[in-house]
Every structure is written in structure tokens, then in C-alpha cells.
Amino acid sequence: MSDKHLPSSSRRTFMLGAAALPLALAMSRMGHAAALPTAQVNTTGLAVTDTEVIVGQLHSATGTMAISETGSIQAEQLAIDQINAMGGILGRKIKVIKEDGASDWPTFAEKSRKLLVNDKVATVFGCWTSASRKAVLPIFEKENGLLYYPTFYEGLEQSKNVIYTGQEATQQILYGLDWAKKEKGAQKVFLVGSDYIWPRTSMKIARKHIENFQGGKVVGEEYYPLGNTNFNSLINKIKIAKPDCIFAAVVGGSNVAFYKQLKAAGITGAKQFLLTLSVTEDEMLGIGGENFEGFYSSMKYFQTLDNANNKAFVEAFKKAYGPKAVIGDVTQAAYLGPWLWKAAVEKAGSFDVDKVVAASPGIELPTAPEGYVKIHENHHLYSKARIAQGQADGTFKVVAESPELIVPDPFPKGYQ
Amino acid sequence: MDAIKTWLGRSGLASIAILAVLLLVVFPLAMDTFRLNLVGKYLTYGFVAIGLVMLWGYGGVLSLGQGVFFGLGGYAMAMFLKLEASDPESTKIQSTPGIPDFMDWNQLTELPLWWEPFNSFGFTLFAVVAVPVLLAFSISYAMFKRRVGGVYFAIITQAVALILTVLIIGQQGYTGGVNGMTDLKTLMGWDIRTDEAKTLLYFLTAALLLGAILLCRWIQLSKLGTLLLAMRDKEDRVRFSGYDVSMFKVFAFCLAAALSAIGGAMFTLQVGFMSPSFVGIVPSIEMVIFAAVGGRMSLVGAVYGALLVNFGKTYFSETFPDLWLFLMAALFIGVVMAFPNGLAGLYESHVKPWLARRKQAPAGSGGEPPSASTAPAAPTVPHTTTSSAAAPAADIHLGAKVSSQSA
Numbered sequence A: 001m002s003d004k005h006l007p008s009s010s011r012r013t014f015m016l017g018a019a020a021l022p023l024a025l026a027m028s029r030m031g032h033a034a035a036l037p038t039a040q041v042n043t044t045g046l047a048v049t050d051t052e053v054i055v056g057q058l059h060s061a062t063g064t065m066a067i068s069e070t071g072s073i074q075a076e077q078l079a080i081d082q083i084n085a086m087g088g089i090l091g092r093k094i095k096v097i098k099e100d101g102a103s104d105w106p107t108f109a110e111k112s113r114k115l116l117v118n119d120k121v122a123t124v125f126g127c128w129t130s131a132s133r134k135a136v137l138p139i140f141e142k143e144n145g146l147l148y149y150p151t152f153y154e155g156l157e158q159s160k161n162v163i164y165t166g167q168e169a170t171q172q173i174l175y176g177l178d179w180a181k182k183e184k185g186a187q188k189v190f191l192v193g194s195d196y197i198w199p200r201t202s203m204k205i206a207r208k209h210i211e212n213f214q215g216g217k218v219v220g221e222e223y224y225p226l227g228n229t230n231f232n233s234l235i236n237k238i239k240i241a242k243p244d245c246i247f248a249a250v251v252g253g254s255n256v257a258f259y260k261q262l263k264a265a266g267i268t269g270a271k272q273f274l275l276t277l278s279v280t281e282d283e284m285l286g287i288g289g290e291n292f293e294g295f296y297s298s299m300k301y302f303q304t305l306d307n308a309n310n311k312a313f314v315e316a317f318k319k320a321y322g323p324k325a326v327i328g329d330v331t332q333a334a335y336l337g338p339w340l341w342k343a344a345v346e347k348a349g350s351f352d353v354d355k356v357v358a359a360s361p362g363i364e365l366p367t368a369p370e371g372y373v374k375i376h377e378n379h380h381l382y383s384k385a386r387i388a389q390g391q392a393d394g395t396f397k398v399v400a401e402s403p404e405l406i407v408p409d410p411f412p413k414g415y416q
Numbered sequence B: 001m002d003a004i005k006t007w008l009g010r011s012g013l014a015s016i017a018i019l020a021v022l023l024l025v026v027f028p029l030a031m032d033t034f035r036l037n038l039v040g041k042y043l044t045y046g047f048v049a050i051g052l053v054m055l056w057g058y059g060g061v062l063s064l065g066q067g068v069f070f071g072l073g074g075y076a077m078a079m080f081l082k083l084e085a086s087d088p089e090s091t092k093i094q095s096t097p098g099i100p101d102f103m104d105w106n107q108l109t110e111l112p113l114w115w116e117p118f119n120s121f122g123f124t125l126f127a128v129v130a131v132p133v134l135l136a137f138s139i140s141y142a143m144f145k146r147r148v149g150g151v152y153f154a155i156i157t158q159a160v161a162l163i164l165t166v167l168i169i170g171q172q173g174y175t176g177g178v179n180g181m182t183d184l185k186t187l188m189g190w191d192i193r194t195d196e197a198k199t200l201l202y203f204l205t206a207a208l209l210l211g212a213i214l215l216c217r218w219i220q221l222s223k224l225g226t227l228l229l230a231m232r233d234k235e236d237r238v239r240f241s242g243y244d245v246s247m248f249k250v251f252a253f254c255l256a257a258a259l260s261a262i263g264g265a266m267f268t269l270q271v272g273f274m275s276p277s278f279v280g281i282v283p284s285i286e287m288v289i290f291a292a293v294g295g296r297m298s299l300v301g302a303v304y305g306a307l308l309v310n311f312g313k314t315y316f317s318e319t320f321p322d323l324w325l326f327l328m329a330a331l332f333i334g335v336v337m338a339f340p341n342g343l344a345g346l347y348e349s350h351v352k353p354w355l356a357r358r359k360q361a362p363a364g365s366g367g368e369p370p371s372a373s374t375a376p377a378a379p380t381v382p383h384t385t386t387s388s389a390a391a392p393a394a395d396i397h398l399g400a401k402v403s404s405q406s407a
Helices: A008-018 A021-031 A065-085 A104-120 A130-145 A169-184 A195-211 A234-240 A252-265 A281-287 A306-321 A327-348 A354-359 B004-011 B013-030 B033-058 B064-086 B102-106 B115-118 B119-143 B150-170 B195-221 B223-233 B236-241 B246-273 B280-293 B300-317 B325-336 B343-364 B390-401
Strands: A053-060 A093-100 A125-126 A148-149 A162-164 A188-196 A217-224 A244-247 A273-276 A296-299 A373-375 A387-391 A395-399
Touching: A008 B033, A053 A065, A053 A104, A053 B195, A065 A093, A065 A306, A065 A327, A093 A104, A093 A148, A093 B300, A104 A125, A104 A130, A104 B033, A104 B246, A104 B300, A125 A327, A130 A148, A130 A162, A148 A327, A162 A327, A162 B102, A169 A195, A169 A273, A169 A387, A188 A195, A188 A234, A195 A217, A195 B102, A217 A234, A234 A252, A252 A281, A252 A296, A273 B102, A306 A327, A327 A354, A327 A373, A373 B115, A387 B343, A395 B195, B013 B195, B013 B300, B033 B195, B033 B223, B033 B246, B033 B280, B033 B300, B064 B119, B064 B150, B064 B246, B064 B280, B102 B390, B119 B150, B119 B246, B150 B280, B195 B223, B195 B300, B223 B236, B223 B246, B236 B246, B280 B300, B280 B325, B300 B325, B300 B343
Parallel strands: A053 A093, A053 A125, A125 A148, A148 A162, A188 A217, A188 A244, A244 A273, A273 A296
Antiparallel strands: A296 A387, A387 A395
């Protein structure tokens, strides 16, 4: 009854079934799987015993970011439960120490130190905003920890101690703009974003791509403070500029006001082409399908993706967290974290951070809900880009997909 | 012997000595480096809290914008450390090596002129105190000369906190924006991230804090302290006695700002980054809570308040990651409802009389009913003649009289 000899194609279906199997069965498997002694798999004093490996989970369970990060917390927990049901990693069950970053960057720093120094966790799954990642990064580098970071972000970073399971900026932007030009004839583009590093960097890349590579024109570029809820002046500027394409990276609570006010001003999906980098199924809950209907979003994952991996994932997620649960791009990327770590640990035959890091480039995950992914040497993932159109019921209809996996390039030449 | 005891008791040095032993001996022996570093971080809030004791407890001026000065001090220190961490060698991956990374991300190609002085450590130390004090002086001078006070002043300090947050976030090319200034590594070549450095910085923080408490205590016991109290209770009488009331308030505000700024600078050194999340309204109000929990008339109490609230925050959030905010709320509500004068008030109203009774007991008069000394001074006859507005004022006055001579 060991899953070790199953062909890899049926492995995933087994894994999902295993979640429902009695615990005793999983326990009995562990005995013979724990072939490697702890002294061998853990030479750096991590919290690994013969039966258990402790990992950390560091997200905001409270505060303004909780609404976004809850999906990541749930997805990571689901992956860990599924891995445990399969017998764990190197015969050891994963035990999670959960810490709350409380949407506060100094708290993230404090808690990451606690996890690495006090708890000696083997790895951490966590962070969401760039600010929280920037706050913990020096600590992970100093203490030689390992972080799986799930959010799509601005790039311009590459650390030995971080595996980025979301997209860096070029993976999300370039395909989307090319598609907009080809399919929608977008020549005049209006850029709008919230005012912080991710939209600024994204729009810089977008402008270079439009002006230098597409021969198009940027007819406006506007930034609004985080949390801004008044977009009337922006809407006037859009009406005057008459762009073929609004390219948006408005985040958080501003999103809701932005789309509601666009609709109120008569700028709807039926009349205006809009492509955003920042609306997933999670944001859609707040915005409301009727306000986003007909607009487009560029992501690597949508809940409606039609493949066997994703169907199994969505089913397991809804079973665990209720039929109303939605899965956004970041939630799926967070789900990859534990699986990528498992693959790297098994390849390295060790929990030691240095060995896991060394084993990580080239790790493949054919069972990913988004399809096949692979870790690049720069610690980002090869993944596809997808464009989907918002529907009135709050779901997305995928309309395009990059034919090839897009190579991650956190320091894009020609876009600096 | 008794004379020394009385003097110690009167000047509050005994409680300061107890705090010193706790900070310099007990904590370092009882805790590992990680926990000690956390306490060091809490102590930096202690600077803000004692500043608030001087400003709010003694001066009667409530500021809801102390985060501004904490942040300015912290940012000044962070700018120096960031420049040191941005040498051309370690930033060679950038388009413009040798400038801080966030400037490069925001397409700046050279260091702004006003950043240049922060290459000098001497100037940085000066700026840590001078910049916040200058800002505090200009705000408070403008307000107090116009006799803006009370709740209006508190609102203005909140506005300043909001303005500075927006400014820092908006000018991300110069300030690092929402992310703040991160990845600070060395102080003049000395790696501040090692365990030894963290321990040393802890002792430095504790020593500076004790020094600050002594300074404030000295001010409290001087004529200046008496005048601050007098001004708080009856501002007009002090003014009619010929004193320039507004300048005393300006002084108290600048003192509190300087203390907060030193706390901010020590925070940056110990935590290794600075972000706008310390500058805004919410952290500023949190800092007032430290002083309120500890007791706003007591310097030592305020430090205990900062320690207790932050210990609680860390402990609850580590132990009950899903419930901890509720527990913190319960702590605040509990303290404010049960002991309106904070921990120090609890000491004054319960522990002190109990100690006094214990002292008296060996003398034979243990049967004395304690009601006379401990019962709250509730009037037995209803004040039909006093207006409702006067009653709380009288209450505050009484509380202040009881605790004004404690440290």
C-alpha cells in the first residue's frame, strides 16, 4: 500500500485520496520511510527529529493585509496536510509554527527572527507584501534561513535564501501588453497604479516595452496613494486622453473604489479595454463581478483553469475551506511552496538550508495547479502568463495563454 | 541611615535603582540574546513613554504624534546606516552603484544633496536630536503662542503624523516609501547584526534610558518641574504670576520630542530598519497607551508600561496567533477601568499603604482600620453647587497631588 511505486501521473489523484484515509495508515508508512537518520539529514541544528520536521508560517492573520493573506495561509496549510497524509518528507511529518505578522513590517522582522533563531525552523512559508519581504530579508540572509515567497512582485531582487513562487514583473507584463497590441490593437496606453514600488516598477517596464519594443504611445501615467478612494480626476484624464488600453496596477481597498467609479462614469468593459495586473479572484470578491465585467486581468493562474491538476486542487481547497472559498493567483503560488520544498529536500536528501538551496534550481513540479513549473537558477519560477476576462458572476474566463513557459528575469536588461 | 532612606524615597531614586537592577542585571542573566534584543526594542519605546510623562503627565499637553519624532530620529540614523550599506562594491548590480537601492529603483541617478551630510556620523548624531527638536519647536511655538491647547493641539499633532507619513510614502525615491529603509548592516564598520552587537546595544539603550529618567527626574524636582505642574493645574494663575506659559509648554514638547528621537535612533540600530509604520497615527496612539498603562505621572511606571504592553503583544501573538488582538484589547480596557492611574497608580493606592501598614504592624498598632488612607476620595455629600464640568477637573487634581512626588 505504499505510494512510492505508483507512476507519477496517478500520484496526484492518490495524494488527494490520501487526505481522507485514516491517520493510522499514514503512520504505518512512516516507519519504513524514515530510512535516513536525523544526524544525516540535519547537520545544522534545525528543528528536525526522527519523526518530525518543524516549519514556520509567517503571514498577516490580522490587520489590513489579513484579507489578502488568508488565502495563502490556507493554501500552504492544505499542501502541508496533503504532504503529511502522504507520509511527510523523508519520513518526517511537517509540523507548523504559525506566527502573525499583523500587517506590520517590524512585527514580520521580529517574528522571522523568532522562527529562525528560537524555533530553528527548517523553512518558512510566508510574507505577502514587498515591504514585509524587505523587512525579513536581511534576517533570512543573516541567519541563513529559507523563505518561500508567494506573491507576484516587482523583481529587482534575488536572494540565496528566498524562493519566489510568484511572478516577477516581466512575467506578468510583457505577454499581457503583446496580447493587448495583437488582439485589441492597443496603441495608446494609459498607465495607472497605486503609489509604491511594485506599480512604479511595473509601469516603468510597461512604458519601456510600449515605447521601445511595440512602437506604441503612453498617453498618461498616474499614481495614487495606497488606500486612495477618489478617482474622479483620473477618470477625467482618461476621458480626455481616450486610450485604447488602460493598464492598471491599483491595489487593496483602492481597487473597489476604482472599478465602481469607472462604471459610474460609464467606462465599462463593453466600451473600454482595460488590462490589470492586480485583480485576482480574491480582489473580485470586494470589487463585485458587475463592476469588473468585461475587463481583463493578467496573471499566471485563474481558478477556472481547465486542467486535471487544477480541478483536483480546487476540489480539495473547497472541501477544506468551504464551497464559497475562492482561489486567487497568489493562493495558488503559496500552495506550490511546500511542494517545491518537499521536492528540493528529497533531491538533496537533507533539510540543511544550504543543501536544499543548492538542490532547488531545476526542481520541476508537473502537478502544479497552474500546470508545469520549474525553478530557475535565479530562484524564480518558469511559468506561463494568462489573460482572463472578468465575468458578471465574479469568475474569470481565460482567453489567452502564453505558448511557452516564460523565463523569469528579475533584472531585465533594456527595461531599467 | 534614615535620612538617606527618606531622601531616596522622596526623590524616587529607589524605584529607579530597582529598575536599573532589573534592566542591567536580571534581564541579561535571565534571557537569551533573542529575547534580550526584543526587550531592547521595547525599551526604545520607553524613551517615548517617559517623554510623554513629562509632556502629558507634568505639562498637561497630550500629543498624539510622538511617532513623528520617533520616526525622524530613527530615519536620521537609518540614513547614515543605509549610506554605509550602499558602497559601490555591494551595490554593483544597480544601474547607478553607490546610492541606496530604493533610489536606484526610483530612477535617481545621484545622491540628493540633502542626503550628503548623513555620510558623517557626527552630523547624524546631531541630526537625530536636532531635526525632531526643530520640528517640535516650530509646531509648538506656533500653536502655544496662539494659545492653542488641549484637544485641539492633540488633533494637530495627529495631522502632523499623517502629513509626515504621506510625505515619506509619497517621496519614495528619497525615503524608501512604504518599504522604509531596510537591510542596514554596519555602523562605522561594526556589524550590528551579530549577537555581541545586539547585547552591547541593549546595554547602551538601557543605560541611555536610565540616564534619561534621571534627567527627567531632576527636571521634575527642580523649580521647572513645579512650574510645569502648576501650569497644568491652573494655567491662568501661572500666567498672571508673570511666567511665559507657552514657552514652558514648548520646552516640554521639545524635551519629549528629543527623547522620542533618541528612542527611534536606538530602535533603528537594534532592529536594523526603519519604516513609515512607526510614524503614523496608530503607532503614535499606541505610544500614548504605554504611558497610560504605566501611569502618566511616573517615569519608571511608563517604562514598565512600555515593557508590559510589548511583552503582552509578543507573548499573546506567539501563543495565540488567532486571538491575540482580543487579549491585548482586554489588557488595555482592564488596566484603564481598574487602575485609571496606570500601574504606578496601582502602586500608589494599594502597594504603598500595604507596605506602610506592614511597617506599622510591628509597632503594635496593627488594628488601625485602613479605610481612611485607601478609600477613594468620593464626596459623601452630593455637590449640588458645583457644575458638572468642574468635578472631573477636581478629580484629576487630586490624583495628581497623590502621585506627583513619585518617580
